[in-house]
Amino acid sequence: MNIPQLKEFKQKSEKITCLTAYDASFAKLFDNCGIDVILVGDSLGNVIQGGENTLSVSMEDMIYHTKLVAKGVSNSLLVADMPYQSYTSPEQTLENAKRLVDVGAQMVKFEGGSEHKDSFKILQDNNIAVCGHLGLQPQSVLEMGGYKVQGRDESGANKIIKDALLLESLGVGVIVLECIPNDLAKRVSEAISIPTIGIGAGVDCDGQVLVCYDMLGINTGYMPKFVKNFLNESGSIETAVNTFINAVKDKTFPGLDHSY
Numbered sequence: 001m002n003i004p005q006l007k008e009f010k011q012k013s014e015k016i017t018c019l020t021a022y023d024a025s026f027a028k029l030f031d032n033c034g035i036d037v038i039l040v041g042d043s044l045g046n047v048i049q050g051g052e053n054t055l056s057v058s059m060e061d062m063i064y065h066t067k068l069v070a071k072g073v074s075n076s077l078l079v080a081d082m083p084y085q086s087y088t089s090p091e092q093t094l095e096n097a098k099r100l101v102d103v104g105a106q107m108v109k110f111e112g113g114s115e116h117k118d119s120f121k122i123l124q125d126n127n128i129a130v131c132g133h134l135g136l137q138p139q140s141v142l143e144m145g146g147y148k149v150q151g152r153d154e155s156g157a158n159k160i161i162k163d164a165l166l167l168e169s170l171g172v173g174v175i176v177l178e179c180i181p182n183d184l185a186k187r188v189s190e191a192i193s194i195p196t197i198g199i200g201a202g203v204d205c206d207g208q209v210l211v212c213y214d215m216l217g218i219n220t221g222y223m224p225k226f227v228k229n230f231l232n233e234s235g236s237i238e239t240a241v242n243t244f245i246n247a248v249k250d251k252t253f254p255g256l257d258h259s260y
């Protein structure tokens with residue numbers, strides 16, 4: 001899987017599937033099932049480290065888990081998150097992105113829009129593929145006043161659309177849209193030619209991502225509305241992953257009950 005192929009998926013209206021993974025065994029299983037994209041998410045701060053948020057995840061944590069996941073991936077596109085405060089200047093962004101690429105990431109992801117313009121630019125100039133992340137940004141949970149749906153009002157919605165257009169113009173290859181209303185995700189996805197991957201952003205995104213521990217029902221804490229436990233209706237993890245893939249591809253997930 002590569003970035004031009006993901007763009008082709010969008011052109012052909014074929015949905016992109018993505019799950020997070022944090023170790024080689026899960027990564028290999030997802031890869032064997034044919035998942036398009038595997039994300040080493042900084043959600044590992046919650047589901048692996050047991051934290052309340054992702055703010056304590058370090059570059060060393062991300063390098064360690066990206067290295068493990070890379071051992072299990074053969075076909076899926078491997079994306080790694082840049083953790084909190086690892087991209088505060090363009091120079092720092094480049095240095096840390098290179099560290100993730102060195103251990104196997106094919107694309108790096110970080111949260112935010114125009115405030116990181118120069119960081120997006122420096123990565124493009126250095127041929128490092130970037131995934132954006134707009135809408136709810138978990139690394140800004142304190143500033144955002146909690147895990148709240150974003151872009152509900154016109155000015156919030158316009159900022160997300162403007163940022164998406166800017167990111168596309170800066171060479172970003174894919175954008176994750178987290179926790180925004182369906183109709184806004186649809187507007188963003190139609191406004192740009194690069195794929196959007198939604199989580200809590202409705203069925204009209206070009207793809208869907210879930211935290212693997214959430215879709216397997218391992219996470220027993222607070223469960224946002226957009227999460228579906230696919231293991232409940234399946235006899236094995238492998239079947240659950242295949243059910244997720246099929247549900248995304250045939251557009252039956254997410255339904256309205258998983259959307260805002």
Ligand code: KIV
Nearest residue numbers: 020041042043176209
């Ligand atoms: O960290 C993560 O797992 C993510 C996804 C929820 C998109 O960023």
